[in-house]
Amino acid sequence: MLLPLLVRQSLCCPHVQLTRCVRTLRCDAARTLRSQTEHFLQRRLPLRSHTQSRGIKSRNRKSKSQEEDWKNKNKTVLTYIAAAGVGMIGLSYAAVPLYRLYCQASGLGGMAVAGHDAEQVETMEPVKERVIKITFNADRHASMQWNFRPQQTEIFVVPGETALAFYRARNPTDKAITGISTYNVVPFDAGQYFNKIQCFCFEEQRLNPHEEVDMPVFFYIDPEFDEDPRMARVDTITLSYTFFEAKEGQKLPVPGYSYN
Amino acid sequence: MSTAMNFGSKSFRPRAPDKGSFPLDHFGECKAFKETFMKCLRENSFDNSKCRLQSKDYLQCRMDNQLMTKEPLEKLGFKDLVDPPPSQADGDTKP
Numbered sequence: 495m496l497l498p499l500l501v502r503q504s505l506c507c508p509h510v511q512l513t514r515c516v517r518t519l520r521c522d523a524a525r526t527l528r529s530q531t532e533h534f535l536q537r538r539l540p541l542r543s544h545t546q547s548r549g550i551k552s553r554n555r556k557s558k559s560q561e562e563d564w565k566n567k568n569k570t571v572l573t574y575i576a577a578a579g580v581g582m583i584g585l586s587y588a589a590v591p592l593y594r595l596y597c598q599a600s601g602l603g604g605m606a607v608a609g610h611d612a613e614q615v616e617t618m619e620p621v622k623e624r625v626i627k628i629t630f631n632a633d634r635h636a637s638m639q640w641n642f643r644p645q646q647t648e649i650f651v652v653p654g655e656t657a658l659a660f661y662r663a664r665n666p667t668d669k670a671i672t673g674i675s676t677y678n679v680v681p682f683d684a685g686q687y688f689n690k691i692q693c694f695c696f697e698e699q700r701l702n703p704h705e706e707v708d709m710p711v712f713f714y715i716d717p718e719f720d721e722d723p724r725m726a727r728v729d730t731i732t733l734s735y736t737f738f739e740a741k742e743g744q745k746l747p748v749p750g751y752s753y754n
Numbered sequence: 755m756s757t758a759m760n761f762g763s764k765s766f767r768p769r770a771p772d773k774g775s776f777p778l779d780h781f782g783e784c785k786a787f788k789e790t791f792m793k794c795l796r797e798n799s800f801d802n803s804k805c806r807l808q809s810k811d812y813l814q815c816r817m818d819n820q821l822m823t824k825e826p827l828e829k830l831g832f833k834d835l836v837d838p839p840p841s842q843a844d845g846d847t848k849p
Contacts, residue, residue: 615772615831620803645792649800656831657802658809660788676768690771691830692822697775707778708788712813714831 620654621720631734654717661709665701672700674740680732687716783819787812
């Protein structure tokens, strides 16, 4: 755009005008150049300082942000781990009632069965083909002075039929003795089919001096015993009762010693 | 007992009886019935199925003398004995 002006001016007033124009041109150019370089420098300077500061600052900022990032990440990971730990502890506490509920619902474990036995006794049918011999065993603790023995060595029952058996206990001493008993069934797997309706175990039984009593056990074998393949070869079940002395504040004696 | 060191198999867990514990017969009120029952067992080579009538009588005696909570005999598995049965025990149950 300047050119046509310059050409006109040069045409009109050649020398001075030309120099003036050239000067202005130069000045202009210089000015523009200068402004441009200034502009450039300004742009560059902050750039440079920016990169430098970014270099230092940015390196600082980078490391800082990285550190912050890492810190944040660590914090979140730690929070997750802590939450998982607390969750596991809570789950282990909650597992006890949950497992009990599950056992009651599914009937597994034998300990938590509730209520099904009463109706079963009424409606069960004896499996007459399967005869099982029940042998009886009586034990007592070494310091227990009762005489305790079964009144029959064995009895033949069939699953699904209620049976009665007797033990006899005698107190030969001159003082009343209270005993408490527990029982055991061998083989262990058959024990889950051995249902006692009523017996004399787990409760304190008091015998006066020189007293003799009959202790009955009323039980039945679950009819499902016949259907269990694991029980196919089981023909003998042994019921074993053990009596212990029950006394307030008793110090358990060393096995093998007995007082008289 | 359950102290066998086989952790794989289930160990025995004693269970409480369904109806609790029999009160002790201190006065021998049902001793006669028990003797009848034991006599029956000895005569029948300890076959429980043949002596169910006697066991029913013993439990009835216990209930009458308040040595056992009263319950209908069907609930104790004697429903075939409560109704007049044609025969008390049927089938050969000897091993």
